[in-house]
Amino acid sequence: MLPAYITHADCARHEMGAHHPECPERLGAINDLLLVKGLLDYMHPYDAPLATPEQLARAHSSLYVSELMAASPAEGYHKVDPDTDMNPFTVKAALRAAGAAVLATDLVLSGEAPTAFCCVRPPGHHAERAAAMGFCFFNNVAVGIRHALSVHGLQRVALVDFDVHHGNGSEDIFRGDERVLMCSVFEQGIYPFSGDNVSGPNMINVGLPPRSGSERFREAVTSQWLPALDAFQPELIYISAGFDGHREDDMGNLGLVEADYEWITQQLMSVARRHCRGRVISCLEGGYVLSPLARSVAAHVKVLIGAD
16 A cells, blocks of 8 residues: 555646746656655556546535636636636646545545645645635645545544645635634745634634744744644644745745755654544645755655655
């Protein structure tokens, strides 16, 4: 029984123009380094399926989904917000990214895989119930979580988000849902300029000032996330895995390094072993400078699959 590695070639066909930071090369850089380090030898590869309308409707309004589909351009680009565009392949890529989270859920909860990493794009954690934004179209992790709750009958699912940007879309979808505990850590004062206000008892938001570095990041996780996760006792943990807090990534300014992503994954795996038989599903979010992105993902995956 090997951990799952879920991706699809369609995810590299979505692009938003030359020099856009959320580029297809992100997936190639990750895959290449995981291959070089031998980590893919310890994982079972799967092609991401297309998410179905029923699966999407658990996290998004049906009207939003249909309008987004209809907006797909036959050629060129269609602008969704100032930083987010669709090309003719975007919808299929977004359906694969959401479908990866659904497949990961089925594999892990059926016992076919102990953990899963979804190496997909576009990312998802800024996508709200009825709005695309911030490079995101469908909220991949949210689609997976709602599948776990609705189809597999789970009662307690944790979502942890360590992207440098606050996961406003995930918060919008899960606010007030007592079955989901969302723990997020992010840099204050940057896009999407949210997360500082407490929006419900199931939200553990930890905003950090710029240049916080490893010590403050780890202290926030240790003092605020871990007690809440232990009290919640999740049956499954999802990770919105963003690596743009790395000190070499100019999307943010937290000043993290690969060792921080290795450390936080170790903490989450420990929680998972205590409460949910080690079941963890990780979905790629941010990380835009290719070398630190690939190195950070490798550090994360090494722990996720137990190769450390």
